[in-house]
Amino acid sequence: MTRISFNELNLIEPILTSLKAAKYSTPTPIQAEAIPHLLGGGDLLGCAQTGTGKTAAFALPILQRLHLSKTRAKKHGTRALVLTPTRELAVQIHENFKAYGSQLKLRYSVIYGGVSQVPQVKKLSGGVDVIIATPGRLLDLMQQKKVVLDDVEIMVMDEADRMLDMGFIRDVKKIVAKIPADRQTLLFSATMPTEVASLADSLLKNPKKIHVNPVASTADLIDDHVLFVDRDQKRALLVEIFREHQVTSAIVFTRTKHRANRLAKELSEKKIPAVAIHGNKSQNARQKALNDFSAGEVKVLVATDIVSRGIDVDGISHVINFELPNEPESYVHRIGRTARAGTAGVAISFCDQEEIEQLADIEKFIKRKIEVLETHSHHNPKIAERFASQIERKGSAPRRKQPQRRGGNSRRRPSSSRGRSSAGRGNYSGRRSANA
Ligand code: AMP
Numbered sequence: 001m002t003r004i005s006f007n008e009l010n011l012i013e014p015i016l017t018s019l020k021a022a023k024y025s026t027p028t029p030i031q032a033e034a035i036p037h038l039l040g041g042g043d044l045l046g047c048a049q050t051g052t053g054k055t056a057a058f059a060l061p062i063l064q065r066l067h068l069s070k071t072r073a074k075k076h077g078t079r080a081l082v083l084t085p086t087r088e089l090a091v092q093i094h095e096n097f098k099a100y101g102s103q104l105k106l107r108y109s110v111i112y113g114g115v116s117q118v119p120q121v122k123k124l125s126g127g128v129d130v131i132i133a134t135p136g137r138l139l140d141l142m143q144q145k146k147v148v149l150d151d152v153e154i155m156v157m158d159e160a161d162r163m164l165d166m167g168f169i170r171d172v173k174k175i176v177a178k179i180p181a182d183r184q185t186l187l188f189s190a191t192m193p194t195e196v197a198s199l200a201d202s203l204l205k206n207p208k209k210i211h212v213n214p215v216a217s218t219a220d221l222i223d224d225h226v227l228f229v230d231r232d233q234k235r236a237l238l239v240e241i242f243r244e245h246q247v248t249s250a251i252v253f254t255r256t257k258h259r260a261n262r263l264a265k266e267l268s269e270k271k272i273p274a275v276a277i278h279g280n281k282s283q284n285a286r287q288k289a290l291n292d293f294s295a296g297e298v299k300v301l302v303a304t305d306i307v308s309r310g311i312d313v314d315g316i317s318h319v320i321n322f323e324l325p326n327e328p329e330s331y332v333h334r335i336g337r338t339a340r341a342g343t344a345g346v347a348i349s350f351c352d353q354e355e356i357e358q359l360a361d362i363e364k365f366i367k368r369k370i371e372v373l374e375t376h377s378h379h380n381p382k383i384a385e386r387f388a389s390q391i392e393r394k395g396s397a398p399r400r401k402q403p404q405r406r407g408g409n410s411r412r413r414p415s416s417s418r419g420r421s422s423a424g425r426g427n428y429s430g431r432r433s434a435n436a
Contacts, residue, residue, distance in 0.1 A: 006026070015100065015103070028052055038186070047191075074151055091287065121146045135171035154184045187207075223346045225370065249313070250300050250317065253334050275289045275300075
């Protein structure tokens with residue numbers, strides 16, 4: 001199949017120049033489909049997540065429309081608003097707008113909580129062209145009249161499913177109520193549960209629907225393995241993996257903040273520079289950790305699931321699941337941190353005797369077996385056997401490479417059943433935010 005080029009998408013020269021600078025040669029599928037439609041002013045419902053190139057899919061047409069329309073936002077106003085659930089994503093999207101729009105005279109502003117509002121308010125006072133915001137702080141600034149949304153021409157709701165999982169729905173509705181109805185609206189979501197579908201119904205007018213399956217496509221580039229190992233051997237195994245493998249930069253996932261802190265400390269003591277990143281760290285600490293990691297100053301990020309979707313750093317060679325996630329979907333998000341933008345990556349999961357249920361749920365969810373590193377010196381065949389008999393009891397996962405996405409009418413199971421059944425899906429924010 002021949003892929004089209006950015007030149008064929010009716011993008012203006014200054015934007016094409018910045019894409020060249022970013023070394024993007026061809027549009028990703030979502031970009032090829034979304035950009036022409038969005039340049040025409042239509043609404044969009046995108047079933048896609050990070051890793052697909054969705055940020056450029058919405059940012060490029062927004063930049064072009066704002067550049068060509070030449071209206072100006074009034075004081076404290078903005079012409080485009082991007083709502084996104086986490087600070088990390090907000091910062092990343094802001095960086096993308098700055099890069100893609102580097103040749104344009106537009107102003108971009110990022111708003112999120114956990115830091116002083118003063119610089120954010122200062123930047124907004126003269127009006128900007130694009131605000132990228134998390135809902136809580138935006139609403140706060142709106143209530144203080146530091147932000148006015150009367151001039152918004154384009155609104156993007158990013159990661160809508162996660163926004164709802166994180167309990168932002170009321171804030172989002174209050175924000176949307178202040179935006180003119182006569183606007184272009186885009187909604188992106190990795191999954192499409194009924195709550196998101198009905199939100200999309202209420203926000204979008206005759207939207208174009210685009211569905212891309214990044215998880216499936218990136219999974220093809222990720223070499224993922226599992227090691228059955230005794231819990232008390234996991235630390236030694238981790239250090240050994242760093243010594244055995246060509247680990248240039250890695251994310252190690254734990255289930256709790258406490259363990260992330262401890263592990264980062266222990267790795268650093270073993271001369272493997274590591275830093276922990278999780279929901280308890282201040283925004284500045286989180287950003288610094290990410291910056292140091294991107295710059296290669298620390299080799300390892302020890303993270304909890306709260307950041308598994310937000311981290312977009314190129315060249316992560318390894319993802320290590322020191323502990324398996326309780327929610328199978330998190331596995332896919334975690335391993336998706338490697339093999340970004342078409343490069344290959346390795347994921348290794350440590351499974352101890354207490355985690356065989358989680359592993360069974362993961363394999364069921366991704367609809368394939370994860371290769372077992374049976375020859376490794378830390379491999380414990382007893383745990384492998386226990387896992388095999390568990391699978392036999394429950395019925396094995398089919399061998400297919402494509403994970404299935406959640407359908408349009410899927411329902412969340414009550415939290416009491418989360419992570420137990422082999423169908424194991426559902427609202428994973430509750431448990432995750434409790435300890436991430
Ligand atoms: P996103 O899904 O927007 O988070 O993008 C995932 C990664 O792909 C980011 O690192 C982008 O910089 C990169 N990317 C986006 N579009 C392209 C493209 N057309 N060619 C190469 N890399 C891209």
